[in-house]
Amino acid sequence: MTVLQEAIRKRAAELLEAGEVVRVIAWGSGRFANQTSPLFVSAAADAEKIVFNDYCVNTLAKYALNEKVDGKIAVCVRGCDARAINRMIADNQMTRDEVYLLGVPCSGMKDRATDEVLPKCLTCTHRNPVVYDELLGEAVAEPAEEEVSGLRYSGIEAVEAMDREQRLEYFNEVFNSCIRCYACREVCPVCTCRECFVDQLRAGWQGKQNNLNENRFYNLIRVFHIGDRCIECGECARVCPMGLPLMELNRKWIKDLDELFAAGEEGLTDELDNTLGRYKTDDIEEFM
Amino acid sequence: MSVVNEAQTGVAAGTETFEPKILAFACHWCTYSGADLAGLNRMNYPANVRVLRVPCSGRVNPQYILTALNQGVDGVLVCGCHPGDCHYVSGNYYAKRRLMAFRRMLQYTGLEPERFQVRWISGSEAGKFRDTVTSVVEQIRAIGPYTPDPALAALIDKGTDAQNPILPESVAAGEGGDAS
Ligand code: SF4
Numbered sequence: 001m002t003v004l005q006e007a008i009r010k011r012a013a014e015l016l017e018a019g020e021v022v023r024v025i026a027w028g029s030g031r032f033a034n035q036t037s038p039l040f041v042s043a044a045a046d047a048e049k050i051v052f053n054d055y056c057v058n059t060l061a062k063y064a065l066n067e068k069v070d071g072k073i074a075v076c077v078r079g080c081d082a083r084a085i086n087r088m089i090a091d092n093q094m095t096r097d098e099v100y101l102l103g104v105p106c107s108g109m110k111d112r113a114t115d116e117v118l119p120k121c122l123t124c125t126h127r128n129p130v131v132y133d134e135l136l137g138e139a140v141a142e143p144a145e146e147e148v149s150g151l152r153y154s155g156i157e158a159v160e161a162m163d164r165e166q167r168l169e170y171f172n173e174v175f176n177s178c179i180r181c182y183a184c185r186e187v188c189p190v191c192t193c194r195e196c197f198v199d200q201l202r203a204g205w206q207g208k209q210n211n212l213n214e215n216r217f218y219n220l221i222r223v224f225h226i227g228d229r230c231i232e233c234g235e236c237a238r239v240c241p242m243g244l245p246l247m248e249l250n251r252k253w254i255k256d257l258d259e260l261f262a263a264g265e266e267g268l269t270d271e272l273d274n275t276l277g278r279y280k281t282d283d284i285e286e287f288m
Numbered sequence: 289m290s291v292v293n294e295a296q297t298g299v300a301a302g303t304e305t306f307e308p309k310i311l312a313f314a315c316h317w318c319t320y321s322g323a324d325l326a327g328l329n330r331m332n333y334p335a336n337v338r339v340l341r342v343p344c345s346g347r348v349n350p351q352y353i354l355t356a357l358n359q360g361v362d363g364v365l366v367c368g369c370h371p372g373d374c375h376y377v378s379g380n381y382y383a384k385r386r387l388m389a390f391r392r393m394l395q396y397t398g399l400e401p402e403r404f405q406v407r408w409i410s411g412s413e414a415g416k417f418r419d420t421v422t423s424v425v426e427q428i429r430a431i432g433p434y435t436p437d438p439a440l441a442a443l444i445d446k447g448t449d450a451q452n453p454i455l456p457e458s459v460a461a462g463e464g465g466d467a468s
Protein backbone atom coordinates (compact mmCIF):
# COMPACT_ATOMS: atom_id res chain seq x y z
CA MET A 1 0.00 0.00 0.00
CA THR A 2 2.73 2.47 0.92
CA VAL A 3 4.55 1.56 -2.30
CA LEU A 4 1.40 2.35 -4.23
CA GLN A 5 0.91 5.57 -2.27
CA GLU A 6 4.45 6.66 -3.17
CA ALA A 7 3.88 5.79 -6.81
CA ILE A 8 0.66 7.85 -6.94
CA ARG A 9 2.33 10.85 -5.26
CA LYS A 10 5.30 10.66 -7.61
CA ARG A 11 3.25 10.45 -10.78
CA ALA A 12 0.83 13.13 -9.59
CA ALA A 13 3.72 15.52 -8.95
CA GLU A 14 5.30 14.75 -12.33
CA LEU A 15 2.07 15.23 -14.25
CA LEU A 16 1.34 18.54 -12.55
CA GLU A 17 4.96 19.70 -12.93
CA ALA A 18 4.95 18.96 -16.64
CA GLY A 19 1.64 20.77 -17.01
CA GLU A 20 0.04 17.71 -18.55
CA VAL A 21 -2.92 17.99 -16.22
CA VAL A 22 -4.34 20.86 -14.21
CA ARG A 23 -5.56 18.74 -11.34
CA VAL A 24 -5.20 15.28 -9.87
CA ILE A 25 -8.10 13.59 -8.09
CA ALA A 26 -6.98 11.16 -5.42
CA TRP A 27 -7.57 10.51 -1.72
CA GLY A 28 -6.32 12.61 1.18
CA SER A 29 -6.23 11.97 4.90
CA GLY A 30 -9.31 12.72 6.96
CA ARG A 31 -9.60 13.70 10.59
CA PHE A 32 -8.80 10.21 11.75
CA ALA A 33 -6.09 7.78 10.72
CA ASN A 34 -8.69 5.39 9.35
CA GLN A 35 -10.58 8.00 7.36
CA THR A 36 -9.93 9.51 3.95
CA SER A 37 -11.74 11.92 1.70
CA PRO A 38 -11.38 12.79 -1.97
CA LEU A 39 -8.46 15.15 -2.54
CA PHE A 40 -8.03 17.56 -5.42
CA VAL A 41 -4.39 18.44 -5.99
CA SER A 42 -3.46 21.28 -8.34
CA ALA A 43 0.12 22.04 -7.27
CA ALA A 44 2.99 19.57 -7.54
CA ALA A 45 4.11 20.46 -4.03
CA ASP A 46 0.78 19.27 -2.63
CA ALA A 47 1.10 15.79 -4.13
CA GLU A 48 2.55 14.51 -0.87
CA LYS A 49 -0.84 15.01 0.76
CA ILE A 50 -2.18 12.09 -1.26
CA VAL A 51 -2.80 8.94 0.72
CA PHE A 52 -3.66 5.43 -0.32
CA ASN A 53 -4.61 3.01 2.42
CA ASP A 54 -7.32 0.54 3.40
CA TYR A 55 -9.91 3.24 3.91
CA CYS A 56 -10.12 4.90 0.48
CA VAL A 57 -13.83 4.19 0.28
CA ASN A 58 -14.90 6.91 -2.15
CA THR A 59 -15.28 6.10 -5.80
CA LEU A 60 -13.68 9.13 -7.41
CA ALA A 61 -14.92 9.11 -10.96
CA LYS A 62 -17.99 11.26 -10.49
CA TYR A 63 -15.87 14.13 -9.16
CA ALA A 64 -14.17 14.22 -12.53
CA LEU A 65 -17.39 15.56 -14.05
CA ASN A 66 -17.15 18.83 -12.15
CA GLU A 67 -13.38 19.06 -12.17
CA LYS A 68 -12.69 18.71 -15.88
CA VAL A 69 -13.90 22.19 -16.78
CA ASP A 70 -10.56 24.02 -17.00
CA GLY A 71 -8.29 21.47 -18.60
CA LYS A 72 -7.26 17.88 -18.57
CA ILE A 73 -7.37 16.18 -15.20
CA ALA A 74 -5.84 13.02 -13.81
CA VAL A 75 -7.95 10.58 -11.81
CA CYS A 76 -6.85 7.60 -9.76
CA VAL A 77 -8.94 4.69 -10.98
CA ARG A 78 -9.54 1.29 -9.44
CA GLY A 79 -12.02 -1.17 -10.93
CA CYS A 80 -15.07 0.80 -9.83
CA ASP A 81 -13.67 4.22 -10.74
CA ALA A 82 -12.55 2.98 -14.15
CA ARG A 83 -15.93 1.48 -14.95
CA ALA A 84 -17.57 4.71 -13.84
CA ILE A 85 -15.34 6.67 -16.23
CA ASN A 86 -16.28 4.30 -19.05
CA ARG A 87 -19.91 4.76 -18.15
CA MET A 88 -19.69 8.55 -18.27
CA ILE A 89 -17.85 8.48 -21.59
CA ALA A 90 -20.51 6.17 -23.02
CA ASP A 91 -23.17 8.54 -21.70
CA ASN A 92 -21.46 11.47 -23.44
CA GLN A 93 -20.60 13.18 -20.18
CA MET A 94 -16.92 13.42 -21.03
CA THR A 95 -14.46 12.28 -23.64
CA ARG A 96 -11.58 9.93 -23.06
CA ASP A 97 -8.97 12.62 -23.72
CA GLU A 98 -10.34 14.89 -21.02
CA VAL A 99 -9.04 12.54 -18.36
CA TYR A 100 -5.69 10.92 -17.66
CA LEU A 101 -6.21 7.69 -15.78
CA LEU A 102 -3.77 6.51 -13.15
CA GLY A 103 -4.67 2.84 -12.71
CA VAL A 104 -4.56 1.56 -9.14
CA PRO A 105 -5.20 -2.12 -8.38
CA CYS A 106 -7.35 -2.61 -5.30
CA SER A 107 -8.18 -5.63 -3.20
CA GLY A 108 -11.00 -4.09 -1.19
CA MET A 109 -11.47 -1.23 1.22
CA LYS A 110 -12.57 -1.27 4.83
CA ASP A 111 -15.43 0.34 6.65
CA ARG A 112 -14.05 2.78 9.19
CA ALA A 113 -16.70 1.97 11.76
CA THR A 114 -16.41 -1.81 11.77
CA ASP A 115 -12.97 -2.34 10.27
CA GLU A 116 -14.45 -4.98 8.02
CA VAL A 117 -14.28 -5.07 4.24
CA LEU A 118 -17.03 -2.92 2.73
CA PRO A 119 -20.05 -4.80 1.36
CA LYS A 120 -19.52 -3.19 -2.03
CA CYS A 121 -15.95 -4.52 -2.11
CA LEU A 122 -16.98 -8.02 -1.04
CA THR A 123 -19.05 -8.34 -4.20
CA CYS A 124 -16.60 -6.56 -6.51
CA THR A 125 -15.87 -8.38 -9.75
CA HIS A 126 -13.23 -6.05 -11.22
CA ARG A 127 -10.50 -5.18 -8.76
CA ASN A 128 -8.11 -3.91 -11.38
CA PRO A 129 -9.02 -0.90 -13.49
CA VAL A 130 -10.58 -1.90 -16.81
CA VAL A 131 -9.18 1.21 -18.51
CA TYR A 132 -6.13 3.32 -17.67
CA ASP A 133 -3.28 5.27 -19.18
CA GLU A 134 -0.74 3.74 -16.87
CA LEU A 135 -1.00 1.06 -14.22
CA LEU A 136 0.75 1.76 -10.93
CA GLY A 137 1.86 -1.31 -8.98
CA GLU A 138 1.08 -4.93 -9.66
CA ALA A 139 -2.34 -6.12 -10.83
CA VAL A 140 -4.19 -8.13 -8.18
CA ALA A 141 -5.98 -11.44 -8.74
CA GLU A 142 -9.53 -11.19 -10.06
CA PRO A 143 -12.30 -13.52 -8.86
CA ALA A 144 -12.64 -16.66 -10.97
CA GLU A 145 -15.16 -16.63 -13.82
CA GLU A 146 -17.50 -19.08 -12.07
CA GLU A 147 -17.56 -17.00 -8.89
CA VAL A 148 -18.75 -13.84 -10.61
CA SER A 149 -22.50 -14.43 -10.72
CA GLY A 150 -22.41 -15.70 -7.14
CA LEU A 151 -20.72 -12.48 -6.07
CA ARG A 152 -23.19 -10.34 -7.93
CA TYR A 153 -26.44 -12.03 -7.02
CA SER A 154 -25.98 -13.78 -3.69
CA GLY A 155 -27.36 -10.70 -1.91
CA ILE A 156 -30.72 -10.80 -3.61
CA GLU A 157 -31.41 -14.51 -3.63
CA ALA A 158 -32.56 -14.47 -0.02
CA VAL A 159 -35.00 -11.66 -0.84
CA GLU A 160 -36.25 -13.43 -3.94
CA ALA A 161 -36.87 -16.54 -1.87
CA MET A 162 -39.29 -14.77 0.49
CA ASP A 163 -42.98 -14.94 -0.29
CA ARG A 164 -44.85 -11.92 -1.57
CA GLU A 165 -46.19 -10.65 1.76
CA GLN A 166 -42.76 -10.85 3.34
CA ARG A 167 -41.18 -8.96 0.48
CA LEU A 168 -43.91 -6.34 0.64
CA GLU A 169 -43.28 -5.87 4.33
CA TYR A 170 -39.52 -5.88 3.85
CA PHE A 171 -39.51 -3.26 1.12
CA ASN A 172 -42.20 -1.15 2.77
CA GLU A 173 -39.85 -0.96 5.73
CA VAL A 174 -36.98 0.00 3.42
CA PHE A 175 -39.00 2.68 1.62
CA ASN A 176 -40.46 3.96 4.87
CA SER A 177 -36.95 4.50 6.20
CA CYS A 178 -35.77 6.50 3.19
CA ILE A 179 -35.48 10.19 4.04
CA ARG A 180 -35.13 11.19 0.37
CA CYS A 181 -31.87 13.02 0.89
CA TYR A 182 -30.99 11.96 -2.69
CA ALA A 183 -27.43 11.09 -1.67
CA CYS A 184 -27.75 7.87 -3.67
CA ARG A 185 -28.44 9.94 -6.76
CA GLU A 186 -25.71 12.50 -6.15
CA VAL A 187 -22.98 9.92 -5.79
CA CYS A 188 -24.00 7.73 -8.71
CA PRO A 189 -21.87 7.92 -11.87
CA VAL A 190 -24.91 6.94 -13.91
CA CYS A 191 -27.10 9.74 -12.54
CA THR A 192 -25.76 12.55 -14.65
CA CYS A 193 -28.96 14.24 -15.86
CA ARG A 194 -28.74 18.01 -15.63
CA GLU A 195 -32.19 17.98 -14.12
CA CYS A 196 -33.39 14.93 -12.27
CA PHE A 197 -37.04 13.92 -12.49
CA VAL A 198 -37.39 14.49 -8.75
CA ASP A 199 -36.47 18.14 -9.22
CA GLN A 200 -38.91 18.77 -12.04
CA LEU A 201 -41.37 20.59 -9.85
CA ARG A 202 -43.67 21.67 -12.63
CA ALA A 203 -43.93 18.19 -14.05
CA GLY A 204 -44.64 17.11 -10.50
CA TRP A 205 -43.42 13.54 -10.83
CA GLN A 206 -42.14 13.41 -7.33
CA GLY A 207 -44.27 14.73 -4.48
CA LYS A 208 -42.49 16.45 -1.64
CA GLN A 209 -44.13 14.51 1.15
CA ASN A 210 -42.06 11.93 2.88
CA ASN A 211 -44.39 8.96 2.94
CA LEU A 212 -44.30 5.40 1.78
CA ASN A 213 -45.91 6.10 -1.59
CA GLU A 214 -43.57 8.89 -2.54
CA ASN A 215 -40.51 7.07 -1.29
CA ARG A 216 -41.43 3.93 -3.16
CA PHE A 217 -41.97 6.02 -6.26
CA TYR A 218 -38.55 7.60 -5.90
CA ASN A 219 -36.66 4.40 -5.26
CA LEU A 220 -38.34 2.36 -7.99
CA ILE A 221 -37.91 5.08 -10.59
CA ARG A 222 -34.30 5.65 -9.58
CA VAL A 223 -33.69 1.97 -10.25
CA PHE A 224 -35.59 2.16 -13.53
CA HIS A 225 -33.46 5.09 -14.68
CA ILE A 226 -30.10 3.56 -13.80
CA GLY A 227 -30.86 -0.15 -13.96
CA ASP A 228 -29.57 -1.02 -17.40
CA ARG A 229 -26.46 1.11 -17.02
CA CYS A 230 -25.51 0.52 -13.37
CA ILE A 231 -21.87 -0.44 -12.98
CA GLU A 232 -22.51 -2.03 -9.59
CA CYS A 233 -20.03 0.17 -7.77
CA GLY A 234 -22.21 0.05 -4.67
CA GLU A 235 -21.68 3.72 -3.88
CA CYS A 236 -25.40 4.40 -3.50
CA ALA A 237 -25.72 1.83 -0.74
CA ARG A 238 -22.51 3.00 0.90
CA VAL A 239 -23.56 6.64 1.16
CA CYS A 240 -27.16 6.05 2.19
CA PRO A 241 -27.42 7.60 5.66
CA MET A 242 -30.25 5.22 6.51
CA GLY A 243 -28.19 2.19 5.49
CA LEU A 244 -30.80 0.97 3.02
CA PRO A 245 -29.93 -2.10 0.93
CA LEU A 246 -30.10 -0.30 -2.41
CA MET A 247 -28.00 -2.92 -4.16
CA GLU A 248 -30.82 -5.38 -3.56
CA LEU A 249 -32.93 -3.20 -5.82
CA ASN A 250 -30.25 -2.49 -8.42
CA ARG A 251 -29.09 -6.06 -8.66
CA LYS A 252 -32.61 -7.42 -9.05
CA TRP A 253 -33.04 -5.27 -12.12
CA ILE A 254 -29.58 -6.18 -13.40
CA LYS A 255 -30.16 -9.88 -12.85
CA ASP A 256 -33.49 -9.80 -14.69
CA LEU A 257 -31.97 -7.98 -17.66
CA ASP A 258 -29.12 -10.43 -17.65
CA GLU A 259 -31.43 -13.44 -17.64
CA LEU A 260 -33.93 -12.04 -20.13
CA PHE A 261 -31.69 -10.19 -22.57
CA ALA A 262 -28.13 -11.34 -21.76
CA ALA A 263 -27.20 -7.85 -20.61
CA GLY A 264 -23.80 -8.64 -19.09
CA GLU A 265 -21.75 -6.31 -16.91
CA GLU A 266 -21.76 -2.58 -17.59
CA GLY A 267 -18.88 -0.14 -17.81
CA LEU A 268 -16.33 -2.57 -19.17
CA THR A 269 -15.97 -0.52 -22.36
CA ASP A 270 -16.91 3.04 -23.25
CA GLU A 271 -19.35 1.94 -25.96
CA LEU A 272 -22.99 2.92 -25.41
CA ASP A 273 -24.96 -0.30 -25.46
CA ASN A 274 -27.62 -0.13 -22.80
CA THR A 275 -30.02 -3.03 -22.70
CA LEU A 276 -33.22 -0.99 -22.59
CA GLY A 277 -32.06 1.24 -25.42
CA ARG A 278 -32.03 -1.58 -27.95
CA TYR A 279 -34.22 -4.53 -28.78
CA LYS A 280 -34.31 -7.73 -30.78
CA THR A 281 -37.34 -8.75 -32.80
CA ASP A 282 -37.06 -12.23 -31.31
CA ASP A 283 -36.96 -11.05 -27.70
CA ILE A 284 -38.68 -13.41 -25.29
CA GLU A 285 -42.44 -12.83 -25.35
CA GLU A 286 -44.77 -12.93 -22.37
CA PHE A 287 -47.45 -10.36 -23.11
CA MET A 288 -49.44 -12.25 -25.77
CA MET B 289 -57.07 13.67 -4.67
CA SER B 290 -60.72 12.71 -4.76
CA VAL B 291 -59.64 9.56 -6.54
CA VAL B 292 -57.84 8.35 -3.45
CA ASN B 293 -60.75 9.04 -1.18
CA GLU B 294 -63.24 7.34 -3.39
CA ALA B 295 -61.10 4.32 -4.08
CA GLN B 296 -59.82 3.81 -0.59
CA THR B 297 -62.77 4.73 1.55
CA GLY B 298 -65.82 4.42 -0.64
CA VAL B 299 -65.74 0.67 -0.46
CA ALA B 300 -64.65 -1.65 2.28
CA ALA B 301 -62.15 -4.38 1.54
CA GLY B 302 -63.50 -7.85 1.01
CA THR B 303 -67.15 -6.92 0.69
CA GLU B 304 -69.24 -7.70 -2.37
CA THR B 305 -69.60 -4.00 -3.00
CA PHE B 306 -65.96 -3.64 -3.99
CA GLU B 307 -65.75 -2.41 -7.55
CA PRO B 308 -62.16 -2.21 -8.75
CA LYS B 309 -60.95 0.75 -10.70
CA ILE B 310 -58.70 -0.26 -13.60
CA LEU B 311 -56.67 2.09 -15.72
CA ALA B 312 -55.93 0.81 -19.21
CA PHE B 313 -53.31 2.56 -21.31
CA ALA B 314 -54.33 1.84 -24.89
CA CYS B 315 -52.16 2.54 -27.88
CA HIS B 316 -53.88 4.79 -30.40
CA TRP B 317 -53.16 2.64 -33.43
CA CYS B 318 -54.16 -0.80 -32.25
CA THR B 319 -55.76 -1.31 -28.90
CA TYR B 320 -57.76 1.90 -28.92
CA SER B 321 -59.22 0.91 -32.28
CA GLY B 322 -59.82 -2.54 -30.87
CA ALA B 323 -61.73 -1.02 -27.98
CA ASP B 324 -63.65 1.12 -30.46
CA LEU B 325 -64.55 -1.95 -32.45
CA ALA B 326 -65.72 -3.67 -29.28
CA GLY B 327 -68.05 -0.73 -28.77
CA LEU B 328 -69.28 -0.77 -32.37
CA ASN B 329 -70.06 -4.46 -32.01
CA ARG B 330 -72.01 -3.76 -28.83
CA MET B 331 -69.77 -6.05 -26.82
CA ASN B 332 -70.26 -5.98 -23.09
CA TYR B 333 -67.33 -5.48 -20.82
CA PRO B 334 -67.13 -4.21 -17.22
CA ALA B 335 -67.37 -0.46 -16.72
CA ASN B 336 -64.55 -0.65 -14.16
CA VAL B 337 -61.97 0.13 -16.80
CA ARG B 338 -60.92 3.65 -17.70
CA VAL B 339 -59.25 3.72 -21.09
CA LEU B 340 -56.48 6.26 -21.55
CA ARG B 341 -55.27 6.68 -25.10
CA VAL B 342 -51.54 7.01 -25.65
CA PRO B 343 -49.75 7.36 -29.01
CA CYS B 344 -47.85 4.12 -28.48
CA SER B 345 -47.22 1.57 -25.76
CA GLY B 346 -43.66 2.87 -25.85
CA ARG B 347 -45.05 6.15 -24.53
CA VAL B 348 -46.05 4.53 -21.26
CA ASN B 349 -43.53 5.73 -18.77
CA PRO B 350 -43.33 3.50 -15.69
CA GLN B 351 -43.82 6.70 -13.72
CA TYR B 352 -47.39 6.76 -15.04
CA ILE B 353 -48.00 3.29 -13.70
CA LEU B 354 -46.75 4.09 -10.22
CA THR B 355 -48.60 7.40 -10.16
CA ALA B 356 -51.84 5.70 -11.12
CA LEU B 357 -51.43 3.09 -8.40
CA ASN B 358 -50.51 5.74 -5.84
CA GLN B 359 -53.52 7.84 -6.73
CA GLY B 360 -56.12 5.20 -6.25
CA VAL B 361 -56.52 2.75 -9.10
CA ASP B 362 -56.52 -0.91 -8.16
CA GLY B 363 -54.84 -2.20 -11.27
CA VAL B 364 -53.09 -1.01 -14.41
CA LEU B 365 -53.26 -2.57 -17.83
CA VAL B 366 -50.97 -1.52 -20.65
CA CYS B 367 -51.99 -2.51 -24.17
CA GLY B 368 -50.26 -2.00 -27.48
CA CYS B 369 -49.84 -3.38 -30.97
CA HIS B 370 -48.43 -6.84 -31.44
CA PRO B 371 -44.67 -6.91 -31.88
CA GLY B 372 -43.92 -6.14 -35.52
CA ASP B 373 -47.10 -4.09 -35.96
CA CYS B 374 -46.04 -0.87 -34.24
CA HIS B 375 -47.06 2.24 -36.17
CA TYR B 376 -43.72 3.74 -35.18
CA VAL B 377 -41.93 0.52 -36.11
CA SER B 378 -40.23 -0.23 -32.79
CA GLY B 379 -42.04 1.47 -29.90
CA ASN B 380 -43.60 -1.69 -28.58
CA TYR B 381 -40.30 -3.57 -28.67
CA TYR B 382 -38.78 -0.99 -26.34
CA ALA B 383 -41.92 -1.05 -24.20
CA LYS B 384 -41.70 -4.81 -23.99
CA ARG B 385 -38.18 -4.86 -22.57
CA ARG B 386 -38.86 -2.01 -20.19
CA LEU B 387 -42.16 -3.29 -18.88
CA MET B 388 -40.95 -6.86 -18.53
CA ALA B 389 -38.21 -5.67 -16.19
CA PHE B 390 -40.45 -3.15 -14.44
CA ARG B 391 -43.13 -5.73 -13.85
CA ARG B 392 -40.61 -8.04 -12.24
CA MET B 393 -39.37 -5.21 -10.05
CA LEU B 394 -42.90 -4.38 -8.87
CA GLN B 395 -43.51 -8.00 -7.98
CA TYR B 396 -40.14 -8.23 -6.27
CA THR B 397 -41.05 -5.31 -4.04
CA GLY B 398 -44.33 -6.97 -3.16
CA LEU B 399 -47.02 -5.98 -5.66
CA GLU B 400 -49.53 -8.65 -6.63
CA PRO B 401 -48.80 -9.72 -10.23
CA GLU B 402 -52.46 -9.15 -11.16
CA ARG B 403 -52.26 -5.41 -10.51
CA PHE B 404 -50.00 -4.63 -13.41
CA GLN B 405 -50.45 -6.44 -16.68
CA VAL B 406 -49.47 -5.94 -20.29
CA ARG B 407 -51.22 -7.31 -23.38
CA TRP B 408 -50.83 -6.89 -27.11
CA ILE B 409 -54.24 -6.27 -28.71
CA SER B 410 -54.63 -5.31 -32.35
CA GLY B 411 -57.26 -3.08 -33.93
CA SER B 412 -59.30 -6.05 -35.06
CA GLU B 413 -59.17 -7.94 -31.79
CA ALA B 414 -62.27 -6.48 -30.18
CA GLY B 415 -63.01 -9.80 -28.57
CA LYS B 416 -59.57 -10.01 -27.07
CA PHE B 417 -59.97 -6.53 -25.64
CA ARG B 418 -63.26 -7.50 -24.03
CA ASP B 419 -61.86 -10.76 -22.66
CA THR B 420 -58.69 -9.14 -21.33
CA VAL B 421 -60.55 -6.37 -19.56
CA THR B 422 -63.08 -8.79 -18.14
CA SER B 423 -60.42 -11.12 -16.82
CA VAL B 424 -58.31 -8.33 -15.32
CA VAL B 425 -61.36 -6.90 -13.55
CA GLU B 426 -62.27 -10.35 -12.22
CA GLN B 427 -58.75 -10.93 -10.94
CA ILE B 428 -58.57 -7.59 -9.18
CA ARG B 429 -62.04 -8.00 -7.75
CA ALA B 430 -60.85 -11.25 -6.23
CA ILE B 431 -57.75 -9.79 -4.56
CA GLY B 432 -59.45 -6.65 -3.28
CA PRO B 433 -58.60 -2.97 -3.25
CA TYR B 434 -55.04 -1.72 -3.46
CA THR B 435 -53.71 0.11 -0.43
CA PRO B 436 -50.29 1.37 -1.42
CA ASP B 437 -49.69 3.09 1.92
CA PRO B 438 -51.60 1.46 4.78
CA ALA B 439 -50.71 4.27 7.21
CA LEU B 440 -52.04 6.91 4.84
CA ALA B 441 -55.14 4.83 4.15
CA ALA B 442 -55.82 4.53 7.89
CA LEU B 443 -55.72 8.31 8.22
CA ILE B 444 -58.18 8.67 5.39
CA ASP B 445 -60.42 6.06 6.98
CA LYS B 446 -60.45 8.05 10.19
CA GLY B 447 -61.56 11.06 8.23
CA THR B 448 -58.33 12.93 8.95
CA ASP B 449 -57.28 15.45 6.35
CA ALA B 450 -55.11 13.23 4.23
CA GLN B 451 -53.28 16.13 2.69
CA ASN B 452 -52.10 17.32 6.11
CA PRO B 453 -52.01 14.18 8.19
CA ILE B 454 -49.65 15.53 10.81
CA LEU B 455 -51.50 18.75 11.61
CA PRO B 456 -52.96 18.85 15.12
CA GLU B 457 -56.73 19.18 15.04
CA SER B 458 -56.76 22.74 16.34
CA VAL B 459 -54.54 23.89 13.48
CA ALA B 460 -56.43 21.88 10.92
CA ALA B 461 -59.63 23.54 12.11
CA GLY B 462 -58.10 26.98 11.65
CA GLU B 463 -57.85 27.85 15.37
CA GLY B 464 -54.80 29.18 17.10
CA GLY B 465 -53.23 30.62 14.00
CA ASP B 466 -50.43 33.17 14.08
CA ALA B 467 -51.82 36.43 15.52
CA SER B 468 -49.89 38.67 13.14
S1 SF4 C 1 -29.43 7.80 0.10
FE1 SF4 C 1 -30.84 6.41 1.20
S2 SF4 C 1 -32.13 7.81 2.46
FE2 SF4 C 1 -31.11 9.08 0.89
S3 SF4 C 1 -32.59 9.17 -0.81
FE3 SF4 C 1 -31.20 7.45 -1.25
S4 SF4 C 1 -32.25 5.64 -0.40
FE4 SF4 C 1 -33.23 7.45 0.51
Ligand code: SF4
Nearest residue numbers: 188230231233234236
Ligand atom coordinates in the same frame (compact mmCIF):
# COMPACT_ATOMS: atom_id res chain seq x y z
S1 SF4 D 1 -26.82 2.82 -8.90
FE1 SF4 D 1 -25.38 2.57 -7.17
S2 SF4 D 1 -24.13 0.81 -7.77
FE2 SF4 D 1 -25.15 1.48 -9.66
S3 SF4 D 1 -23.70 2.89 -10.63
FE3 SF4 D 1 -25.07 4.15 -9.34
S4 SF4 D 1 -24.00 4.36 -7.36
FE4 SF4 D 1 -23.03 2.64 -8.49
